[in-house]
Amino acid sequence: MDPEHSAPRPRGLYLITPDEGDTGRLLARLEPLLALHPCWLQYRNKPAGPALRRRQASALVEACARHRVPLLVNDDWRLALEVGAAGAHLGEGDGALEEARAAMGPDALLGASCYDDPGRARRALAAGADHVAFGAFFPSSTKPAARRATPALLRQAAALPAPVVAIGGITPDNGRGLVEAGADLLAVIAGVFDAPDPVAAARAYQACFDPPP
Known part of the structure; x- marks a missing residue:
């Protein structure tokens, strides 16, 4: 993102969608949460095929x-560009950040998964990412085998x-410690969508x- 035209540094909840095959149900689950104005929403649906992903991403835009x-x-900057999303998030194997930045332009949000590797984060920023994600910080039901990061x-x-x-x-209990350690955003799926009261x-x-306090 062009630093001369960038928005203030984001800070807050980064909500990520669950694997929901029913688009109407997905929108119904999201509507009261979007009303709380999370900082960003990421569309993620690993089991979905291309047609469903396109439909859902368009509806979420x-x-x-x-x-x-x-x-x-998540994972697909071309789909983000096609539906007019604000940006994309790429992990290992999701394509070159340089290519994504060139195609999406300087104002798109472009994140990179950096797991437990600060060197990867520096390379991602040099390649065109404008924010980086670290984790998993705690055991995760979404990615039980994920590499582990620490507050340090x-x-x-x-x-x-x-x-x-x-x-x-x-969780809300361990999240404050991560914010105090330096996290600008807390990315959450199950902690919200699997909660009795999302x-x-x-x-x-x-x-x-x-x-x-």
């Missing part, structure tokens, strides 16, 4: 626009000239960014 919440697409890594990442996302097994859970994550 419209829903997010109503609430002024930027939408990023967030303290090291504070020197990076870009927002830092923490992901993996984050709206209350989302608010609890947002409270991790409030000043301590």
Whole structure:
């Protein structure tokens, strides 16, 4: 993202969609959460085929626009470009960041998974990413075999000239410690969508960014 025209550094809840095959149900689950204005929403649906992903991503662009919440697409910058999403998030094997940046333009949000590797984060930023994600910080039901990161890594990442996302097994109870260690955003799937009251859970994550009492 062009630093001369970039928005203020984002800070808050980075909500990620669950694997939901029913587009109507996905939108119904998201509507009250988008009303809370999470910082960003990422569309992620690993089991979905291309047609369903296109349908769902298109529907989410419209829903997010109503609430002024930027939408990023997981794994697929071409789909993000096709549906008019605000950006994309790429992991290992999801294509070159340089190619994605060139195609999406300077104002697109472009994130990179950096796992437990600060060197990868520096290379990702040099290649065109404007924010980086580390984790998993705690055991995660979404990615039980994910590489593990530590809060010390967030303290090291504070020197990076870009927002830092923490992901993996984050709860409202452990999230504040990650924010205090340097996370700008907390990325969450199950902690919100599997909660008995997803709206209350989302608010609890947002409270991790409030000043301590």
